Amino acid sequence: MQRLLASSCDALNVLGTTGEETSLSVKSRRSLMEVAASELPSDGLMVGIGAAAPSDVVELASAAAESGYAAALVLGTPSLA
16 A cells, blocks of 8 residues: 555545445454554545444544544445435
């Protein structure tokens, strides 16, 4: 990831938006978010926080803000749509 940011890449999206991240537990996702935020400049970091449970989305959004992420990508859940 460091190499990408040092080249022509402006930002990185940690935990994507294509659905794979939702197969991980919230605890695992928070751990990955913390590692990426501690290793990379936060102004170029986005994080996918989509989840089926609105409470998980809120928890992950709070964790993203606390870790200094520049942006979060949220997939709409049926109860939030």
